[in-house]
Amino acid sequence: MSEPAEDPDVLARRIARESLDQEDPTGWFERLYSAASEGDAVVPWDRGAAHPLLAEWVEESQPSGAGKTALIVGAGTGWDAELIADLGFDTTAFDISPTAIEAARRNHPDSKAHYVTADLLAPPPRWHRAFDLVVEIYTVQALPIELQSAATQQVGEQVAPGGTLLVIAAARPDNQPDEAVEGPPWPLTRAAIESFARPDLRLIQVVQSPSPADPSIQRWRAEYLRD
Ligand SMILES: C[S@@+](CC[C@H](N)C(=O)[O-])C[C@H]1O[C@@H](n2cnc3c(N)ncnc32)[C@H](O)[C@@H]1O
Structure with a gap:
């Protein structure tokens, strides 16, 4: 049986935490947008409209x-x-x-x-x-x-x-x-x-x-x- 996909919000938080733990405070943004472009994550603040x-x-x-x-x-x-x-x-x-x-x-x-x-x-x-x-x-x-x-x-x-x-x-x-x-x-x-x-x-x-x-x-x- 294949593993269920990770919840996208959980994945976003995990990507951020991994970068921060590696003392790379801005690297997670690219990783998150890149995972989202593959359909593996959601960008939590992407509203599809102006704020x-x-x-x-x-x-x-x-x-x-x-x-x-x-x-x-x-x-x-x-x-x-x-x-x-x-x-x-x-x-x-x-x-x-x-x-x-x-x-x-x-x-x-x-x-x-x-x-x-x-x-x-x-x-x-x-x-x-x-x-x-x-x-x-x-x-x-x-x-x-x-x-x-x-x-x-x-x-x-x-x-x-x-x-x-x-x-x-x-x-x-x-x-x-x-x-x-x-x-x-x-x-x-x-x-x-x-x-x-x-x-x-x-x-x-x-x-x-x-x-x-x-x-x-x-x-x-x-x-x-x-x-
Ligand atoms: C929480 S999001 C907000 C995005 C957008 N302003 C909005 O309100 O939807 C923060 C954004 O800032 C970008 N960002 C983070 N650090 C940055 C930096 N040092 N220089 C430029 N952009 C940065 C991230 O990639 C991300 O798109």
Whole structure:
């Protein structure tokens, strides 16, 4: 009798744990996307649509992308990038996983977005302060807590003067110690959300709301403006 296939969610967690145990905190993303492309795993965050809090922000803010640039961090298979590119932003969307980028190009063959493989922790120097809009959804929290401060800083460094940063993340209470979080993910405290701000990158709005799918999960939507 053949072995039953491993539950895809269990497999995703096992792939993450193996990488983390080998002190390779980002290697599991490519392994997971690659297993998913073979039909052996599911990518738990692949919603097949833009994140609802990004769609809500677009609805409220009505940003015009004409003549502007946007950067989508940890873009996965591209759904958020497509929403932003459709607003007219010249959109660059990147992910550390080449297989995710291939899937994004395949999912959106007529896309106006540029999909590229890159590492948030070592981004191309030409991106520095080059984007009028930077969108970060769930990438920083997918990294172990000891890497989050470097990742947070790199997100902010890509925002151009006069530009906007939008961050969407799962929330955790400030009094929950780091050691008590068994990631991935490692959700962000209010202090972590505030730490995207710099003297010239001001936090102008932060909203916390429950996830409609699971009201026990709180999410941040935070907006920052570079002077
Ligand atoms: C939890 S997923 C979120 C994906 C997408 N932003 C979303 O909300 O659906 C985190 C994404 O970040 C990517 N990622 C993780 N570390 C990264 C890094 N250092 N540089 C670029 N992308 C990274 C992963 O491959 C994955 O696609």
